[in-house]
Amino acid sequence: MLFRSLSSSCVFRVNRVDTTGGGGDDLGGIVTGGGDLATGDDLGGATVMDMAMSPPTVVDMAVGPDMEHPNLMLSHVPQHYLTDGTCDLTVLSNIDTTNKKIDNADAPTGCVFGSETENGLAVVVLAVKSVVFSNTNPITITGNAPLVVVARTTIAVNGSVSAAATGATPGPGGNAAGGGGMQAGKNGLHDPNRGTANSQSDSGGSGGCFGTVGGNGGSGSYMSLVAPAPGQCTASTDTMLATSVPGGAGGGHGSSETCNSMEGGAGGAGGGSIQLSAGTSITVAAGALIDVGGGAGGAGCLGGVSDQGSGGGGGSGGAIFLESPTVSITGALWANGGSGGGGGSGSGSAGGRGSDGAESALTGDGAG
Numbered sequence: 178m179l180f181r182s183l184s185s186s187c188v189f190r191v192n193r194v195d196t197t198g199g200g201g202d203d204l205g206g207i208v209t210g211g212g213d214l215a216t217g218d219d220l221g222g223a224t225v226m227d228m229a230m231s232p233p234t235v236v237d238m239a240v241g242p243d244m245e246h247p248n249l250m251l252s253h254v255p256q257h258y259l260t261d262g263t264c265d266l267t268v269l270s271n272i273d274t275t276n277k278k279i280d281n282a283d284a285p286t287g288c289v290f291g292s293e294t295e296n297g298l299a300v301v302v303l304a305v306k307s308v309v310f311s312n313t314n315p316i317t318i319t320g321n322a323p324l325v326v327v328a329r330t331t332i333a334v335n336g337s338v339s340a341a342a343t344g345a346t347p348g349p350g351g352n353a354a355g356g357g358g359m360q361a362g363k364n365g366l367h368d369p370n371r372g373t374a375n376s377q378s379d380s381g382g383s384g385g386c387f388g389t390v391g392g393n394g395g396s397g398s399y400m401s402l403v404a405p406a407p408g409q410c411t412a413s414t415d416t417m418l419a420t421s422v423p424g425g426a427g428g429g430h431g432s433s434e435t436c437n438s439m440e441g442g443a444g445g446a447g448g449g450s451i452q453l454s455a456g457t458s459i460t461v462a463a464g465a466l467i468d469v470g471g472g473a474g475g476a477g478c479l480g481g482v483s484d485q486g487s488g489g490g491g492g493s494g495g496a497i498f499l500e501s502p503t504v505s506i507t508g509a510l511w512a513n514g515g516s517g518g519g520g521g522s523g524s525g526s527a528g529g530r531g532s533d534g535a536e537s538a539l540t541g542d543g544a545g
Contacts, residue, residue: 248456248457248502249454249455249456249500249501249502251327251454251500252419252452252454252498252500253293253295253300253325253420253421253422253452253498254293254295254300254302254325254327254454255293258289258291258302258304258325258327259304259327259329259454259456260329261289261291261304261327262287262288262289262303262304262305262306262327262328262329263287263306264284264285264286264287264288264305264306265305265306265307265308266279266285266288266305266306266307266308266309267308267309267311268280268308268309268310268311268316269311269313269314269316270314270316270317271316271317271318271319272303272316272317272318272319272320272324273319273320274301274318274319274320274321274322274323274324274349274350275319275320275321275322276320277290277301279303284303287305287306288303288304288305289303289304289305290302290303290304291303291304292322293325295420295421295422296420296421297421298323298350298421298422298423299322300322300323300324300325300350300421300422300450300452301320301322301323301324301325302325302326302327303324303325303326303327304327304328305326305327305328305329306328306329306330307328307329307330307331307332307333308326308328308331308332308333309333309335310332310333310334310335310336310338310465311335311336312335312336312337312462312464312465313336314336315336315337315339316336316337316338316339317339317340318338318339318340318348318349318449318451319340319349320349321349321350322349322350323349323350323422323423323424323449323450323451323452323496324340324349324350324449324450324451324452325422325451325452325454326451326452326453326454327454327455328453328454328455328456328457329455329456329457330455330456330457330458331455331457331458331459331460332453332455332458332459332460332501333459333460333462334453334459334460334461334462334465334466334467334508335462335465336464336465337465337466337468338451338465338466338467338468339467339468339469339535340448340449340450340451340467340468340469340495341448341449341468341469341470341471341472341495341511341533341534341535342425342445342446342447342448342449342470342471342472342492342495342515342533342534343446343472343533344443344445344446344472344473344475344530344533345443345444345445345446345472345475346446346472347424347425347427347446347447347448347449347472347492348424348425348446348447348448348449348450348469348470348495349424349449349450349451350422350423350424350449350450350495350496351424351425351427351446351447351448351449351450351471351492351495352385352423352424352425352426352427352446352447352492353427353446353447354382354385354427354428354429354430354443354444354445354446354472354489354490354492355427355429355430355440355443355444359386359410359411360385360386360387360410360411360412360413360425360426360493361385361386361410361426361427361429362382362383362384362385362386362391362394362410362426362427362428362429362444362490362491362492362493363382363383363394363407363408363409363410363429363490364382364407364429364430364431364432364440364444365379365380365381365382365383365394365397365404365407365429365430365431365432365441365487365489366379366380366404366405366406366407366432367379367404367432367433367434367439368397368398368399368402368403368404377399377400377402377434377485378397378398378399378402378403378404379397379404379431379432379433379434379441379477379485379486379487379520380394380395380396380397380404380405380406380407380432380487381394381395381397381406381407381431381432381441381442381474381477381487381488381489381490381517381518381520382394382407382428382429382430382431382432382441382442382444382474382487382488382489382490382517383406383407383408383409383410383428383429383490384409384428384429384445384471384474384490384491384492384493384514384515384517385410385425385426385427385428385429385444385445385447385471385490385491385492385493385514386409386410386411386412386413386426386493387412387413387425387426387447387493387494387495387496387512388412388413388494388512389412390409390410390411390412391409391410391426391428391490391491391493391514392409392490392491392517393406393407393408393409394406394407394429394431394487394488394490394517395487395520397432397487397520404432404487407429410426422450422452422496422498423450423496424447424448424449424450424469424495424496425446425447425448425449425469425471425492425493425494425495425496425512425514426447426492426493427444427445427446427447427472427492427493428444428445428446428471428472428474428489428490428491428492428493428515428517429444429489429490430442430443430444430489430490431443431444431474431475431477431478431486431487431488431489431490431518431520432486432487433477433478433480433485433486433487433521434480434486435480436478436479436480436486437478437480437486440486441475441477441478441486441487441488441489441520442474442475442476442477442478442486442487442488442489442518442520442530443474443475443489444474444475444489444490444491444492445471445472445473445474445475445489445490445491445492445515445517445531445533446471446472446492447471447472447492447493447494447495448468448469448470448471448472448492448493448494448495448496448512448534449469449495450469450495450496450497450498451467451469451495451496451497451498452496452498452499452500453498453499453500453501454499454500454501455500455501456501456502457501457502457503458501458502458503458504458505459499459500459501459503459504459505460505460506461505461506461507461508461509461510462507462508463507463508464508465508465509466508466509466510466511467497467508467509467510467511468511468512468534468535469494469495469496469497469511469512469534470494470495470511470512470513470514470515470533470534470535471491471492471493471494471495471513471514471515471533471534472491472492472515472533472534473491473492473515473516473518473530473531473532473533474488474489474490474491474492474515474516474517474518474530474531475488475489475518475530475531476488476518476519476521476529476530477518477519477520477521478521479521485520485521486520486521487520487521488517488518488519488520488529488531489517489518489531490517491514491515491516491517491531491532491534492514492515492534493514494511494512494513494514494534495512496512497510497512511534511535512534513534513535514534515531515532515533515534516531516532517531518530518531519531
């Protein structure tokens, strides 16, 4: 798991492994930190110019105010974003990284949206002077790209901010289920004798990986024919956050004899990615939270009395990256993986849907 902090009073929650289907990795990545690179450029100075006048004229070439830079060297995005924004922004309901909207409207004057690429990963940057995430309503971050918020001074999270996946829908920058890559959950398997008599067993999809390994899918068996567990994906390392902050990985699909195109339950999607960078301070207040949980694995489908599909694996949690000279967290940071879906039963009933990462955090169910 990835967690590094320079602050105290952090709230961090990880829940137990769901062994029904592959649970997505809890805590895709949560990193807090910041550097102190304060520089104060004083270009002041008095210059005496002798222009054959008596007495000599003294010309003061001081530059004011002093061009002092905020005390932070930005990670992942160009340094100019730290001074680009001039607005004091309050977010009330949502930020859309695809359409570059705030609360369903264009950005206010002085708030600057930009697009960057972090080691091949496309991100959207929002530059401001300061920003408050209000506690008036839950705030959702949506879109295809991760969100990077850069404030010259302060960032205050006073309410609920979610960039989480919901089922098979990724959070911003998260990955869909069934995708490739080392972090993607593996699809469930049908027993090796597909098409022969009694060949009706299917294993569940495994959970997506990120900071830790997602849970393996459960094996299936029928009449002594066994569908083995698909195996687990490979966790990322802390070093990847040095160049980019991607979202979470999707879980693997289930398997079936015929239903749902022989994929059983759909895998859950990966949670989104949020980076908050502030020149002065970041505060996550008591009762506030940032959630980048993974999506739930889908229920095993039902195609008939002899065709009950296995459940999909849960998506992994995404990434939360915080950097500022001062980071204060008395609220919560959630990057829980979604839990796996249940397989259909031999009595002819479909399985049950897993839980999204946010639901897992609230109820204690699932997330692995």
